[in-house]
Amino acid sequence: MKKILFIVLSSLFLVNPVFADLATNNAIQTRIDSIGTRILNFNKIQKRIVFTYDEHNKSDLKRKYNTLKNRQIIVYGNQYKSAQTDDEIAAMLAREISIVLKSYSGMWGGSIDAIQVALSSKKFETVADKRAVDYMVKAGYNPLALIVYINKTCPQKRQDVIARHNLTSKRLARIYEYITYKYPEYLTDNEYINNQYYQNFLLNSVENRQKLQIKIKTNSTGEIDYE
Amino acid sequence: MNKCTAIFLLFIFINSYVLADVLPYNYNDTTCIPIKLSVTEELSTKNPIIEGQNVKLRVRENTIYNGQVLLKAGETVNAKIETVITSGMNGFPAEIIIDDFEIPNVKDTQLIGVYRKKGQNRCLWVYPLKWALTLIPFVGSLTNFIKGGHAKIKPNDIITIYYYPNW
Numbered sequence: 321m322k323k324i325l326f327i328v329l330s331s332l333f334l335v336n337p338v339f340a341d342l343a344t345n346n347a348i349q350t351r352i353d354s355i356g357t358r359i360l361n362f363n364k365i366q367k368r369i370v371f372t373y374d375e376h377n378k379s380d381l382k383r384k385y386n387t388l389k390n391r392q393i394i395v396y397g398n399q400y401k402s403a404q405t406d407d408e409i410a411a412m413l414a415r416e417i418s419i420v421l422k423s424y425s426g427m428w429g430g431s432i433d434a435i436q437v438a439l440s441s442k443k444f445e446t447v448a449d450k451r452a453v454d455y456m457v458k459a460g461y462n463p464l465a466l467i468v469y470i471n472k473t474c475p476q477k478r479q480d481v482i483a484r485h486n487l488t489s490k491r492l493a494r495i496y497e498y499i500t501y502k503y504p505e506y507l508t509d510n511e512y513i514n515n516q517y518y519q520n521f522l523l524n525s526v527e528n529r530q531k532l533q534i535k536i537k538t539n540s541t542g543e544i545d546y547e
Numbered sequence: 548m549n550k551c552t553a554i555f556l557l558f559i560f561i562n563s564y565v566l567a568d569v570l571p572y573n574y575n576d577t578t579c580i581p582i583k584l585s586v587t588e589e590l591s592t593k594n595p596i597i598e599g600q601n602v603k604l605r606v607r608e609n610t611i612y613n614g615q616v617l618l619k620a621g622e623t624v625n626a627k628i629e630t631v632i633t634s635g636m637n638g639f640p641a642e643i644i645i646d647d648f649e650i651p652n653v654k655d656t657q658l659i660g661v662y663r664k665k666g667q668n669r670c671l672w673v674y675p676l677k678w679a680l681t682l683i684p685f686v687g688s689l690t691n692f693i694k695g696g697h698a699k700i701k702p703n704d705i706i707t708i709y710y711y712p713n714w
Binding site for chain 1 (some may be wrong): 570633
């Protein structure tokens with residue numbers, strides 16, 4: 321009897337962590353599905369997009385391949401761990417949704433556009449950021465979370481002249497400009513003003529924000545050369 | 548008295564739970580009416596366009612629902628320029644995206660129809676050319692200077708959006 325009890329208890333001890341892992345993954349998957357589907361429904365996006373959580377850490381290239389080819393948004397562990405709030409997860413998913421949608425338009429079932437997005441990543445990076453802001457606003461999320469999420473997760477490279485990606489500081493400044501013009505209410509009634517990550521962005525973007533202030537004052541319509 | 552309060556509190560709790568579970572949309576109905584519009588003035592990425600800028604659109608033909616005229620031909624409605632994508636290197640075309648249509652007596656949730664207009668996509672011949680030229684050192688990079696076409700929305704371009712009256 322004691323032996324049986326010992327075996328049962330020890331097997332429970334061994335099995336439990338597996339179940340705990342499954343339960344954690346299931347909870348994360350449910351959260352991602354819920355936020356992703358909310359963005360799709362509120363924006364009335366009539367294209368099928370699937371959200372999958374993968375606890376393993378994979379490269380950006382692998383993620384992009386799945387996004388453009390399979391219209392499947394895979395959230396890897398290394399991305400998820402930096403998204404603390406629903407707004408930040410929405411920011412992460414909204415960007416991917418705008419990239420997937422590009423693969424649905426154009427010739428050959430969107431293949432040409434998908435290749436263009438993959439090759440002209442710098443150009444489309446800005447577009448994806450802007451569309452993400454729109455999707456977030458329509459789904460009831462705060463677009464400033466996109467600034468917070470990018471500020472936390474994307475490193476600052478030395479230059480972007482010979483590079484496939486924009487400097488993160490430029491991306492952040494462009495998103496801030498986009499919100500300033502299109503959704504100024506989020507800046508006047510700023511929920512993120514006491515958020516330390518947002519304050520860190522403000523601290524790092526003083527020069528770029530000064531440039532934007534000059535653009536607003538002079539009613540200029542040209543593109544700002546952000547740093 | 549305590550029982551009454553308890554029942555009342557329970558009712559509020561259940562009610563708030565049920566309310567929280569009701570979605571603010573219901574896409575069950577498939578009834579849909581197309582609304583045909585066109586811009587009153589040409590829009591082009593050659594000229595300065597600001598994202599969020601208002602656009603005036605003219606209704607091209609009468610829109611009828613349930614025997615009643617919803618919109619008369621010639622009426623003007625508003626929309627917004629959602630995003631402007633400027634043309635880029637290697638023939639990447641410019642693009643204008645129009646959304647946020649405002650139709651009188653129609654809720655935003657009842658409309659579907661983001662309108663996109665692209666410029667000439669030169670990537671189709673620029674990329675093969677680029678790859679052919681890469682055989683000669685540094686020459687392939689010259690195609691970076693070939694830009695894509697500007698996006699233009701002309702007054703005779705038809706912009707169709709869809710009105711779902713039961714959404």
